[in-house]
Amino acid sequence: MATITRVSKKARESLLSSSNLEEYCAAGGNESSAVNQRIIGDLVHREVVCCISCTVSALMKVASEHRCEGFDYDDLLNLCERRADNSERIDEITERLGEIEDEELDAGEDDSDRLGALAVEKSRLEDEKKQLEDEQENPSEVYEHWAVSKFFARRLAEHGEVTGDLLDFTVWGRCCTGQAILLDHVACAIAAEMQILEGQQNDWSKS
Numbered sequence: 001m002a003t004i005t006r007v008s009k010k011a012r013e014s015l016l017s018s019s020n021l022e023e024y025c026a027a028g029g030n031e032s033s034a035v036n037q038r039i040i041g042d043l044v045h046r047e048v049v050c051c052i053s054c055t056v057s058a059l060m061k062v063a064s065e066h067r068c069e070g071f072d073y074d075d076l077l078n079l080c081e082r083r084a085d086n087s088e089r090i091d092e093i094t095e096r097l098g099e100i101e102d103e104e105l106d107a108g109e110d111d112s113d114r115l116g117a118l119a120v121e122k123s124r125l126e127d128e129k130k131q132l133e134d135e136q137e138n139p140s141e142v143y144e145h146w147a148v149s150k151f152f153a154r155r156l157a158e159h160g161e162v163t164g165d166l167l168d169f170t171v172w173g174r175c176c177t178g179q180a181i182l183l184d185h186v187a188c189a190i191a192a193e194m195q196i197l198e199g200q201q202n203d204w205s206k207s
Contacts, residue, residue, distance in 0.1 A: 011027060011028050012199065014026075014027035014028070015027045015028065015029050015198075015199035015200060016199060016200060016201055017201070018192065018195070018200060019192075019193060019195060020189065020192055021185075021188055021189045021192040021193075023192075024192045024200065027199075029192075029197060029198070029199060029200075031188040031191070031192065031197065033198065035198045035205050036188075036191070036197050036198055037182060037183075038205070039196055039197060039198065039204045039205060040182040040187050040188060040191045040197075041180075041182040042204060043182075043187065043190070043191050043194070043196065043204075044180075044181045044182050044187060046149075047148055047149045047151065047152035048146055048147075048148050048149075048152065048172075048181060049147040049148060049149070050146070050147050051144060051145070051146055051147075052145050052146065052147050052169060052171065053144050053145045053146075055145070055169075056076065056079065056080075056145040056166070056171070059076060059166070060073070060076050060080075063075075075164070075166070076166070078162075078164060079142065079145065079162060079164050079166065079171055079173045080141075080142045080162075080173060081139040081140065081141060081142060081162070081173075082139055082140040082141075082142065082160065082161070082162045082173065082175050083136065083139040085136070086132035086133070086136050087136070089132055090129055090132050090136075093125050093128060093129045093132075094129070096125060097122065097125055097126070097129075100118050100121060100122050100125075103118055104118055140175045141175065142162055142173035142174065142175055143174060143175060143176060143177040144173075144174040144177055145171055145172070145173055145174070146171070146172045146174060146181075147169045147170065147171060147172075148163075148170055148171070148172045149170065150170050152172070152190070153170045153171075153172060155190045155193070156172055156186060156190070159186050159189060159190070161173070161174075161175070161186060162174075162175070
């Protein structure tokens with residue numbers, strides 16, 4: 001019984017100190033629990049104002065046909081796709097691949113273990129580089145537009161989500177559809193980073 005108590009206490013401490021979704025889940029937290037779904041729902045209700053997909057579509061049509069003061073067609077296009085910026089990681093991989101080629105030359109044919117390890121790393125990095133380049137060249141489509149708070153927009157942008165300003169709106173371009181926003185991974189991640197999930201430091205289930 002004492003052992004279970006110690007483990008439970010350790011688990012509680014891990015949940016309390018977790019500051020992102022990965023740490024929270026590793027500590028035994030479940031972002032899909034009924035309590036956490038209510039918490040994330042409360043967050044969404046507080047920070048997401050309303051759907052403005054029809055408004056954006058109408059403005060797209062107007063901007064494509066007329067010159068409009070305050071926004072233009074290109075501004076709207078930027079709210080309609082998510083293009084990953086993987087250039088920094090791609091540069092890192094390219095540099096490492098060059099280093100691997102130099103190490104392969106230095107290793108010589110007799111050092112089979114070293115050459116084998118380099119070949120494995122090279123293959124892994126080449127696959128990762130190709131995936132990152134594909135993501136950068138093929139942007140994700142935005143399916144919905146929502147007016148959100150500036151606070152939530154900043155948090156969304158940190159996760160690579162499409163955000164921007166349009167007229168009086170702070171806009172989030174949502175790249176998924178067909179489910180409640182509280183089920184989106186990014187909403188769960190933001191809640192965990194705010195430490196408001198059950199068992200975290202700012203647990204909203206107690207409020």
